[in-house]
Amino acid sequence: MRFRSLSASLLLAMAPLAQAQDDAIDMCVFDLIGSSGDQFALVEDYALDMRDKGVEYNLEPYTDEGVAMSDFAAGKCDALAATDLRIRRYNEFTGTLSAVGAIPSYDALETALTAIAQPKASDYMEEGNYEVAGIFPLGAAYLFVTDRDINTVEKLAGKRIATLDHHPDAVHMVNYVNASVEPSEITDFGGKFNNRSVDAAYAPGWAYEALELYRGIGDEGGIVDYPLGQLTLQVIVRDDVLSDKKAQQSRNVALDHFDSALSVIQEYEEDIPDQAWVDIPDSDIEDYQEMFRQNRIELRDGEDEDGDKVKQVYHGEMLTLLRKVRCKLNPDASECTASDRE
Structure with a gap:
């Protein structure tokens, strides 16, 4: 998806010693294309920004999401970047973002991601022994x-x-x-x-x-x-990997990449012939x-x-949040006054 930033790639390539530090966090990154893919490049850009926050990542590309999930479960990496469809097992709340028909537009997606990136939503980012450290759009x-x-x-x-x-x-x-x-x-x-x-x-x-x-x-x-529905790429870490402060910074850094990621997604959609x-x-x-x-x-x-x-x-509370987002953008929709509204 053309996310790759040349400057980010060069800086990451020029810093092998930093990535070899003992306290660097190993992250399994799913991208169907591998290290040359756009999802991987998006995570590279995020990792570069996190370096400025004092967090180092070693990124390992996986072209098979199932294998990436298995290696994360086995402890071969302490962080994982994968689609919300897979991340759902670790966090039902953020995994509900892709609920069928729940987010009808990119404006609604941005509103929802901005809301859950706020510190007051931090409790929802943690479930069991895992925490969601960032969410990126992957397109409708x-x-x-x-x-x-x-x-x-x-x-x-x-x-x-x-x-x-x-x-x-x-x-x-x-x-x-x-x-x-x-x-x-x-x-x-x-x-x-x-x-x-x-x-x-x-x-x-x-x-x-x-x-x-x-x-x-x-x-x-x-x-x-x-x-x-809306697909997202989510970064999940074991709960002892990042401090509360670093985890919140991480979610903010991921949100900062929303506009650049979305512009690429929309470029791809615009390239599709009208007749298709x-x-x-x-x-x-x-x-x-x-x-x-x-x-x-x-x-x-x-x-x-x-x-x-x-x-x-x-997750019921995520569905309620998404219903509020939809009704904010379209208050006349029949669902906004339905007796069984989400």
């Missing part, structure tokens, strides 16, 4: 389809959707619309979409070029122009928003509309 997730006529919920019924194994809320949503779950990993969903073994997949806009999803779109497919986007009828959008809201409530309460148990995924 969209539905990529091989047939652009798949532009309503009804038309998803029976379609095969590449769904990440570790993303239970997506599994729930796919089942909710009577589509078929095609179990996938972040390393193979793009290939499945491109060879048309699935009818749809969800991904951020930058994947159009980075994962060559334009191959799966071809002449007949497209990208449904409605954000299903599939418009959603305005008359359908409110219905979609209500459908997403009901799904969030079910995944918050662990019970569906029929009273059957489902996986409890979302």
